[in-house]
Amino acid sequence: MAVQVRSLYKTDMMEENRKDIADETDVELLVNSFYTKVRNDHLLDAVFGPVIKNNWDNHLKIMVDFWSTLLLYTRKYNSDPLPKHLPLELSKEHFDRWIQLFNETVDELFVGVIAENAKKRASSIAKIMKAVKGISDVEVNKQGS
Numbered sequence: 001m002a003v004q005v006r007s008l009y010k011t012d013m014m015e016e017n018r019k020d021i022a023d024e025t026d027v028e029l030l031v032n033s034f035y036t037k038v039r040n041d042h043l044l045d046a047v048f049g050p051v052i053k054n055n056w057d058n059h060l061k062i063m064v065d066f067w068s069t070l071l072l073y074t075r076k077y078n079s080d081p082l083p084k085h086l087p088l089e090l091s092k093e094h095f096d097r098w099i100q101l102f103n104e105t106v107d108e109l110f111v112g113v114i115a116e117n118a119k120k121r122a123s124s125i126a127k128i129m130k131a132v133k134g135i136s137d138v139e140v141n142k143q144g145s
């Protein structure tokens with residue numbers, strides 16, 4: 001038993017090479033990795049593709065400014081994302097997938113207080129967007145009962 005506990009501990013220590021989000025280079029890595037997943041996801045790409053077209057570089061730059069403002073207080077983003085999302089046809093499934101991919105990206109790359117904050121901020125903004133767009137947070141029981 002003692003041997004098993006020690007070997008688990010050793011494996012954890014050896015595998016942990018993530019650090020917290022600390023500067024804009026980290027934010028760039030997070031944003032670029034997240035939107036690579038988004039662009040490879042059929043559900044989300046169907047929404048982003050027609051709007052962003054071939055302006056991904058510009059969108060990624062805006063998103064780095066947005067997240068560095070939220071997480072590192074750089075004050076580079078001084079707009080409001082909400083109006084941009086009002087004309088988009090978004091469902092609970094879109095938001096669920098967005099959050100799933102975002103959390104997955106954060107967890108793959110980073111660990112720490114700021115990384116946790118990134119996930120919390122994303123969820124709370126998504127919640128506000130859903131409320132404003134009248135998208136229910138309640139799981140629908142598709143099986144019926």
Ligand code: HEM
Pocket residue numbers: 044047048051052062063066079080081084085088090091094095096098121122123125126129
């Ligand atoms: C269903 C999930 C989402 C989808 C499909 C989506 C899609 C989009 C699209 C297509 C744009 C470009 C709009 C345009 O340029 O006209 C955009 C912009 C943006 N999104 Fe989202 N979004 C989602 C959720 C979120 C969430 C949860 C956040 C924040 C945590 C967020 C933050 C932003 C920001 C900051 C911009 C840039 C706004 C600007 O140009 O100032 N989005 N989003």
